[in-house]
Amino acid sequence: xxxxxxxxxxxxxxxxxxxxxxxxxxxxxxxxxxxxxxxxxxxxxxxxxxxxxxxxxxxxxxxxxxxxxxxxxxxxxxxxxxxxxxxxxxxxxxxxxxxxxxxxxxxxxxxxxxx
Amino acid sequence: xxxxxxxxxxxxxxxxxxxxxxxxxxxxxxxxxxxxxxxxxxxxxxxxxxxxxxxxxxxxxxxxxxxxxxxxxxxxxxxxxxxxxxxxxxxxxxxxxxxxxxxxxxxxxxxxxxxxxx
Numbered sequence: 001x002x003x004x005x006x007x008x009x010x011x012x013x014x015x016x017x018x019x020x021x022x023x024x025x026x027x028x029x030x031x032x033x034x035x036x037x038x039x040x041x042x043x044x045x046x047x048x049x050x051x052x053x054x055x056x057x058x059x060x061x062x063x064x065x066x067x068x069x070x071x072x073x074x075x076x077x078x079x080x081x082x083x084x085x086x087x088x089x090x091x092x093x094x095x096x097x098x099x100x101x102x103x104x105x106x107x108x109x110x111x112x113x114x115x
Numbered sequence: 116x117x118x119x120x121x122x123x124x125x126x127x128x129x130x131x132x133x134x135x136x137x138x139x140x141x142x143x144x145x146x147x148x149x150x151x152x153x154x155x156x157x158x159x160x161x162x163x164x165x166x167x168x169x170x171x172x173x174x175x176x177x178x179x180x181x182x183x184x185x186x187x188x189x190x191x192x193x194x195x196x197x198x199x200x201x202x203x204x205x206x207x208x209x210x211x212x213x214x215x216x217x218x219x220x221x222x223x224x225x226x227x228x229x230x231x232x233x
Contacts, residue, residue: 004159042222042224045222104162106161108159
């Protein structure tokens, strides 16, 4: 069974440009999460989808970030326009149930560098 | 708000020996879950071990075990018989057991980078 896959694995863009990160969760997982780790800081929650609906987007830093999950399958996270402080690792994760003790499976992360 | 603190940015252990990674947390909740995740270089972050706060017994998974001290809000990870493949970033994480609101929100520490010397 394939795990959570993310694309691209690495991206270098200039300040002001747009980047779109994609996440394919484990098949059958209704819950999809985005997290971010800025260098030297904690991994921070961004948002949580249940199927195609945003359950919690309290961690989204500002309106330059847009997450979608059309059809309840894969998700995209767009940063537009990118700023220097957006550099970091963006993790996608998924889980089968909403039960809070359930295992959350993470992808390898998408490394974003804004120059 | 809940916080998770990992006070050791880096740790090193000799192969076959035992190492303990520290984690403390702060919460006013009585029911929650605690996790240790491991991320090897350029690899997926994987769950190492999970502890339910209502369970007094410490969780164990093969060479990995935890020392869960609920009153002290401490959740350390012990790795016995360390292997080269244990080298990774280790993240301690907290998750509320409450439904609704931010129930999907894992709260992480900054991580501890573990090196294993042959």
